[in-house]
Amino acid sequence: MSHFVLKSKNVIIGDEMIPASIEVKGELIVAIHPFDYVPDYAVVDCQVHDYDDLVIMPGLVDSHVHINEPGRTEWEGFNTATQAAAAGGITALVDMPLNCIPVTTTKAAFEEKLAAVVDKLWVDCGFWGGVIPQNIADLDELLTAGVLGVKSFLIDSGIEEFPPVKANDMRAAMPILAKHDVPYLIHAELDCGHFDDVKITHKYQSFLSSRPKQWENNAISLMVDMARESKAKGDNCKVHIVHLSSDEALDTIADAKAEGLRFTAETCPHYLTISSEQIPDGKTLFKCCPPIREQKNREHLWQAIHDGRIDFIVSDHSPCTPELKHIDTGDLEKAWGGISALQFGISLIWTEAKERGFNLVDIARLMSTETAKFAGLDAVKGQIKSGNHADFLVFDPHAQFTITNEMIKHRHNITPYAGRSVLGQVQKTFVRGQLVYQQDEFINAPIGRPLLKGKY
Numbered sequence: 358m359s360h361f362v363l364k365s366k367n368v369i370i371g372d373e374m375i376p377a378s379i380e381v382k383g384e385l386i387v388a389i390h391p392f393d394y395v396p397d398y399a400v401v402d403c404q405v406h407d408y409d410d411l412v413i414m415p416g417l418v419d420s421h422v423h424i425n426e427p428g429r430t431e432w433e434g435f436n437t438a439t440q441a442a443a444a445g446g447i448t449a450l451v452d453m454p455l456n457c458i459p460v461t462t463t464k465a466a467f468e469e470k471l472a473a474v475v476d477k478l479w480v481d482c483g484f485w486g487g488v489i490p491q492n493i494a495d496l497d498e499l500l501t502a503g504v505l506g507v508k509s510f511l512i513d514s515g516i517e518e519f520p521p522v523k524a525n526d527m528r529a530a531m532p533i534l535a536k537h538d539v540p541y542l543i544h545a546e547l548d549c550g551h552f553d554d555v556k557i558t559h560k561y562q563s564f565l566s567s568r569p570k571q572w573e574n575n576a577i578s579l580m581v582d583m584a585r586e587s588k589a590k591g592d593n594c595k596v597h598i599v600h601l602s603s604d605e606a607l608d609t610i611a612d613a614k615a616e617g618l619r620f621t622a623e624t625c626p627h628y629l630t631i632s633s634e635q636i637p638d639g640k641t642l643f644k645c646c647p648p649i650r651e652q653k654n655r656e657h658l659w660q661a662i663h664d665g666r667i668d669f670i671v672s673d674h675s676p677c678t679p680e681l682k683h684i685d686t687g688d689l690e691k692a693w694g695g696i697s698a699l700q701f702g703i704s705l706i707w708t709e710a711k712e713r714g715f716n717l718v719d720i721a722r723l724m725s726t727e728t729a730k731f732a733g734l735d736a737v738k739g740q741i742k743s744g745n746h747a748d749f750l751v752f753d754p755h756a757q758f759t760i761t762n763e764m765i766k767h768r769h770n771i772t773p774y775a776g777r778s779v780l781g782q783v784q785k786t787f788v789r790g791q792l793v794y795q796q797d798e799f800i801n802a803p804i805g806r807p808l809l810k811g812k813y
């Protein structure tokens with residue numbers, strides 16, 4: 358069994374960054390020692406790795422990633438996505454139930470997905486299931502099979518076999534989710550019908566106008582009603598808003614939390630680091646749903662991160678082939694929606710967060726501790742502490758670099774961030790005590806594991 362110590366003057370432990378030594382045996386952290394700890398070499402064969410003032414952080418946990426395998430592996434697959442994750446300091450991610458084929462809405466489909474990941478994972482990987490109007494009867498079995506929670510859409514998902522749910526479908530699903538104590542993830546846009554006359558052209562503003570804040574606001578209000586109803590029935594199902602973009606819904610979320618509902622929300626690097634005013638017309642790489650909104654909206658989201666109305670930050674990495682992105686024609690209507698940037702999340706966020714007074718302890722909380730807790734992985738992940746998985750990233754918070762397409766590890770080397778200069782670079786990534794990535798190289802073999810509910 359491997360036995361070693363990682364030390365640095367800057368280790369993030371709990372809500373502090375302190376000098377410390379972390380003792381690792383096999384896959385686990387077994388002790389946290391003072392910085393100047395020296396192993397008793399007469400007793401143990403234990404190497405010490407001193408990272409000086411580089412920061413040792415808990416491995417990031419990204420609970421919103423679309424990997425699309427099996428079925429649409431030409432969009433993105435487990436091997437490439439988990440390499441990109443490792444390069445971005447992410448040691449565990451949770452895969453979405455679409456856009457793979459079949460969609461993960463039955464136990465059989467989930468088993469196909471588990472068969473597809475064998476020998477491909479460079480980091481650990483959990484899975485969300487899906488709720489659609491047709492699968493309520495299969496839900497208990499799907500949850501028992503080990504998905505960490507389920508997702509629904511309130512609007513067309515773009516995938517025919519993953520249709521949206523209505524209130525009555527959710528009413529049927531929520532007691533089952535509550536029984537398994539897992540979260541209900543909601544793509545919260547509700548097409549209110551008032552904007553069908555907006556014609557989407559190559560102009561970004563036309564796309565933005567076609568998906569107004571009101572769609573999100575109304576959907577989130579509906580979900581607060583659903584959560585309230587569930588609480589009144591004694592189920593108190595956890596409701597979670599994925600990829601929040603509208604600042605107008607922030608107070609609704611705050612009220613739901615204050616009322617004692619189990620109501621959480623996430624946002625993503627693209628909503629926090631890009632403003633609609635900066636997006637050139639015809640640049641389909643910036644298309645996602647809900648859309649990236651104006652600068653003022655962006656600053657309101659940062660305020661909500663600061664005061665806790667937004668709980669955490671996830672990538673919503675959602676790639677497709679360059680052809681489906683219609684890059685050449687710039688057709689914002691036809692282009693598939695989704696941002697690809699899995700490996701750059703921490704650098705993008707650190708660059709902007711630092712300017713707004715956040716520190717790396719905040720980043721660890723927002724991108725590791727809280728996401729691990731949300732996905733039910735906090736018994737083993739999300740913090741550097743004795744007994745947890747030995748998942749770390751070694752981060753240089755002062756290194757600057759420019760994002761290029763050539764450095765991309767996900768399947769298609771395109772991202773809206775190409776050419777952007779960022780602060781902070783991942784130097785090394787450890788998954789359960791094994792070094793999997795350093796300086797642009799992947800080490801050894803894909804040792805990541807599927808994470809099924811309750812089995813870590």
Ligand SMILES: [Zn+2]
Binds near residue numbers: 673
């Ligand atoms: Zn998504």
